[in-house]
Amino acid sequence: ETGVTQTPRHLVMGMTNKKSLKCEQHLGHNAMYWYKQSAKKPLELMFVYNFKEQTENNSVPSRFSPECPNSSHLFLHLHTLQPEDSALYLCASSQGRVATNEKLFFGSGTQLSVL
Amino acid sequence: AQSVTQLGSHVSVSEGALVLLRCNYSSSVPPYLFWYVQYPNQGLQLLLKYTSAATLVKGINGFEAEFKKSETSFHLTKPSAHMSDAAEYFCAVSDAGSNYKLTFGKGTLLTVNP
Numbered sequence: 001e002t003g004v005t006q007t008p009r010h011l012v013m014g015m016t017n018k019k020s021l022k023c024e025q026h027l028g029h030n031a032m033y034w035y036k037q038s039a040k041k042p043l044e045l046m047f048v049y050n051f052k053e054q055t056e057n058n059s060v061p062s063r064f065s066p067e068c069p070n071s072s073h074l075f076l077h078l079h080t081l082q083p084e085d086s087a088l089y090l091c092a093s094s095q096g097r098v099a100t101n102e103k104l105f106f107g108s109g110t111q112l113s114v115l
Numbered sequence: 116a117q118s119v120t121q122l123g124s125h126v127s128v129s130e131g132a133l134v135l136l137r138c139n140y141s142s143s144v145p146p147y148l149f150w151y152v153q154y155p156n157q158g159l160q161l162l163l164k165y166t167s168a169a170t171l172v173k174g175i176n177g178f179e180a181e182f183k184k185s186e187t188s189f190h191l192t193k194p195s196a197h198m199s200d201a202a203e204y205f206c207a208v209s210d211a212g213s214n215y216k217l218t219f220g221k222g223t224l225l226t227v228n229p
Contacts, residue, residue, distance in 0.1 A: 100214075101166055
């Protein structure tokens with residue numbers, strides 16, 4: 001049990017669908033993250049929230065829309081995705097800033113397939 | 116921008132053999148360095164991190180890594196591989212320009228043969 005729970009574990013969607021990924025952390029952390037993991041590529045940081053405020057947006061296309069209603073919950077809303085968006089989407093949390101050597105706690109991810 | 120290079124996308128060793136996974140980083144200042152491990156169908160979990168207190172860092176499951184500033188390296192080792200070590204290993208470095216960003220390498224898949 002990592003303390004970070006992601007649902008669903010698997011998602012198949014068409015290019016015109018709208019779906020949402022959910023992440024919940026039970027660790028009392030302040031920061032939450034969305035990462036994209038594609039085969040043969042490094043993990044890509046998408047968004048970071050600290051105390052519900054977005055602190056990082058790494059030039060992510062607008063078809064990905066994050067939402068952080070509180071420090072324990074993070075959503076990623078998906079619409080009109082492309083096949084190249086198929087990947088494992090990982091949620092993570094940390095107590096503080098990784099720049100001060102804090103470690104990330106990851107969920108098991110949502111494997112997304114866009115048809 | 117930071118970059119992390121992991122030499123060898125796939126390393127195969129025999130059970131009981133030495134494990135050596137290589138990581139080199141580019142940074143003008145000493146960064147914070149991490150090794151994460153990902154077992155099949157799971158998220159990443161921290162193996163160890165460099166804290167600047169010591170250049171040789173010990174982690175979980177018998178792994179350790181040595182920080183060598185002159186070589187900008189942070190290689191991961193384990194004296195004797197176990198079947199349960201089969202997983203993908205990621206080296207990561209903190210980004211001096213961001214409080215929250217880690218730059219990850221592409222990962223090295225470790226296979227352990229009986």
